[in-house]
Amino acid sequence: MNRLSIRNIKLVSLMTVALLIGIFSTSGSAEYGDVVINNYSDAEGMRPVIFPHWFHRIRYRCKTCHADLGFKLKSGGNDITMAKIIDGQYCGGCHNGEIAWAVENCDICHSGIPGTPTQVHGDTSKPAINKKR
Amino acid sequence: MKKSYTILLLTMLMGINSFVVKAETSNEASNKGVSNVNSFNRLLKKESKTNPPPMEDGIHDADNPGTALLQAPATAFETLDKSKHGNHINWVSSLDAAKIAPRWDRSDPTIQPIVFDLNIIREVKGSMPNVIYPHKAHTEWLDCSNCHPDIFIPQKGANQISMASIMLGEKCGVCHGTVAFPVTTSTCSLCHTQSKGNVQLPRSQASNSQ
Amino acid sequence: MRNLVLLVITVFVTNLAIAGYEMQLPIKLDYAEGVLMRSSTAERIRTRGSDEAKAMLEKARNTYKEARIAQQSGKFALANTKADESLRLVNAAVLLVPNKFDEERAAKRRYAELLHQVETYLQWDHEHSVIDADTQNELDKTVIEMEEAAKYASSSDYKKANEFLNMALAIVISARNKSLKERTFVYDLNFETPIDEYNYEETRNEDYQRLVPVAITQRDPPAGIQSLMQRFVDKALIKRHDAEALFKDKSYEQAVSKMQESTTDLLKALKLAGVQ
Numbered sequence: 001m002n003r004l005s006i007r008n009i010k011l012v013s014l015m016t017v018a019l020l021i022g023i024f025s026t027s028g029s030a031e032y033g034d035v036v037i038n039n040y041s042d043a044e045g046m047r048p049v050i051f052p053h054w055f056h057r058i059r060y061r062c063k064t065c066h067a068d069l070g071f072k073l074k075s076g077g078n079d080i081t082m083a084k085i086i087d088g089q090y091c092g093g094c095h096n097g098e099i100a101w102a103v104e105n106c107d108i109c110h111s112g113i114p115g116t117p118t119q120v121h122g123d124t125s126k127p128a129i130n131k132k133r
Numbered sequence: 134m135k136k137s138y139t140i141l142l143l144t145m146l147m148g149i150n151s152f153v154v155k156a157e158t159s160n161e162a163s164n165k166g167v168s169n170v171n172s173f174n175r176l177l178k179k180e181s182k183t184n185p186p187p188m189e190d191g192i193h194d195a196d197n198p199g200t201a202l203l204q205a206p207a208t209a210f211e212t213l214d215k216s217k218h219g220n221h222i223n224w225v226s227s228l229d230a231a232k233i234a235p236r237w238d239r240s241d242p243t244i245q246p247i248v249f250d251l252n253i254i255r256e257v258k259g260s261m262p263n264v265i266y267p268h269k270a271h272t273e274w275l276d277c278s279n280c281h282p283d284i285f286i287p288q289k290g291a292n293q294i295s296m297a298s299i300m301l302g303e304k305c306g307v308c309h310g311t312v313a314f315p316v317t318t319s320t321c322s323l324c325h326t327q328s329k330g331n332v333q334l335p336r337s338q339a340s341n342s343q
Numbered sequence: 344m345r346n347l348v349l350l351v352i353t354v355f356v357t358n359l360a361i362a363g364y365e366m367q368l369p370i371k372l373d374y375a376e377g378v379l380m381r382s383s384t385a386e387r388i389r390t391r392g393s394d395e396a397k398a399m400l401e402k403a404r405n406t407y408k409e410a411r412i413a414q415q416s417g418k419f420a421l422a423n424t425k426a427d428e429s430l431r432l433v434n435a436a437v438l439l440v441p442n443k444f445d446e447e448r449a450a451k452r453r454y455a456e457l458l459h460q461v462e463t464y465l466q467w468d469h470e471h472s473v474i475d476a477d478t479q480n481e482l483d484k485t486v487i488e489m490e491e492a493a494k495y496a497s498s499s500d501y502k503k504a505n506e507f508l509n510m511a512l513a514i515v516i517s518a519r520n521k522s523l524k525e526r527t528f529v530y531d532l533n534f535e536t537p538i539d540e541y542n543y544e545e546t547r548n549e550d551y552q553r554l555v556p557v558a559i560t561q562r563d564p565p566a567g568i569q570s571l572m573q574r575f576v577d578k579a580l581i582k583r584h585d586a587e588a589l590f591k592d593k594s595y596e597q598a599v600s601k602m603q604e605s606t607t608d609l610l611k612a613l614k615l616a617g618v619q
Contacts, residue, residue, distance in 0.1 A: 030190035033220060046367070047194055054206055057224065061274045063279070104431060106201020111187070111193050111197045122315070136344070141346075252526055255530045277512070293543060298550045
């Protein structure tokens with residue numbers, strides 16, 4: 001078999017392209033301020049929650065959640081469970097079917113890559129996350 | 134020959150697998166706003182990687198069906214004032230220009246925030262300009278209890294703030310660096326706004342005797 | 344080789360075929376079961392809910408049972424719809440029977456927070472405010488609102504009390520805002536005593552010390568730079584000890600300048616790592 005035949009070269013280049021497309025299609029950093037909440041998700045077999053600050057900031061000021069609903073200003077500092085949410089606490093203060101959509105839409109919140117630890121994405125004070133900055 | 138074909142098949146499957154899942158579920162919205170297709174890219178600059186849509190942003194799981202339903206930030210940010218830091222949106226000016234109208238109260242959209250207009254000038258060591266802290270911009274968003282007294286004691290001389298503490302996530306760093314514009318070498322002048330000129334500031338006797 | 348290819352193809356196909364809800368269905372059903380059958384939420388609806396709420400809970404439970412049956416007979420899409428329906432029903436029931444206990448507890452916490460705020464701003468040093476008749480009027484109104492709030496708080500109706508306190512807070516802040524002598528306060532670095540200045544320098548030094556390991560992890564400088572940084576840090580620590588000794592000997596001015604030198608060395612180390 002002639003290793004350097006045109007056919008083989010084409011094969012190899014096609015392989016490389018396919019591989020590269022597969023590997024490198026995820027790129028870019030997530031939206032700044034997204035909070036990954038993974039208190040209990042991994043243990044229960046659910047994807048961790050990604051809370052997008054930007055989406056909520058357009059609609060509500062900081063006070064509505066951080067003073068009125070009792071959310072602490074610290075990632076991982078709030079013991080949020082699904083039982084509390086359906087009972088109207090924390091996220092359930094709005095995500096109850098009246099102000100915003102309700103708990104049966106699991107996927108929209110639980111959309112993180114499994115295993116991501118609780119963190120504020122893009123947090124410039126924590127090592128290991130933001131080498132780029 | 135057979136061997137190379139099977140290897141090719143494998144790699145293509147790997148590639149296509151992730152590619153197809155994204156292609157199937159990606160929609161117009163997730164591609165809008167990242168580039169203007171009609172602009173002439175003479176300098177062949179790479180497309181901006183800021184505000185990527187959830188399917189491509191590195192922390193959302195692209196295999197999750199729910200991720201495809203999420204709005205891409207770029208779509209929502211189209212009408213807002215831009216900036217070079219954090220979310221790449223100037224939230225304060227967008228609010229002032231009424232481009233967004235976030236509620237102060239969950240249920241009542243008419244209640245307005247209690248804005249307090251007081252600037253605190255913190256003198257800074259060395260040649261860096263002094264910091265001017267504007268209550269006005271912050272009280273448009275935050276409740277007094279968010280900062281006082283847990284993070285800042287509302288009294289002169291009661292809070293020692295250094296760049297180190299900010300970068301460690303304390304004091305101003307509780308928000309700036311996590312959800313508000315980050316503290317990086319390009320954001321210095323957003324806080325350090327009052328240049329000192331050639332004024333020789335008085336010091337205590339201890340430093341005067343150096 | 345062929346087996347491997349077949350295996351890969353199967354994985355690929357299965358990957359596409361498993362829709363999200365199938366993988367989550369067991370978890371969703373377990374969650375629904377927990378909420379509907381065993382939670383304190385359900386208990387509350389059952390014991391203290393109106394007839395309407397109780398009927399919703401009953402319907403939710405029946406829908407859940409139907410979802411289980413559908414799951415067991417392989418009808419996953421139907422099971423998912425039923426599970427969603429049952430969660431929606433119990434959600435609607437909860438809105439009719441809110442969690443009074445937790446609400447009161449949260450209201451009590453907020454009452455304490457608001458009270459602290461209002462008291463602080465009421466007693467804020469008057470040298471920065473111009474207290475004219477209008478301002479005094481506002482401050483008096485604030486006190487009246489606080490007293491109303493206190494009445495409700497004493498009978499544990501914190502929700503109502505907070506309404507008055509929110510009003511009080513709005514009045515006092517607006518009063519302070521209007522009556523400020525100037526819009527700018529200057530917090531300068533003039534220290535009353537050398538001891539104050541020493542304490543300031545000491546805390547500043549500590550802060551920069553804590554930043555060094557963070558900078559190393561974040562910036563990941565090469566080993567040569569790291570050892571150079573370590574030398575600066577060691578020098579800084581020696582100077583800090585000297586400063587502490589000088590402070591004990593009451594040579595405050597020298598202690599302050601020694602501490603400043605120590606911090607300068609730390610800053611040099613940080614600059615090596617690329618931190619300004």
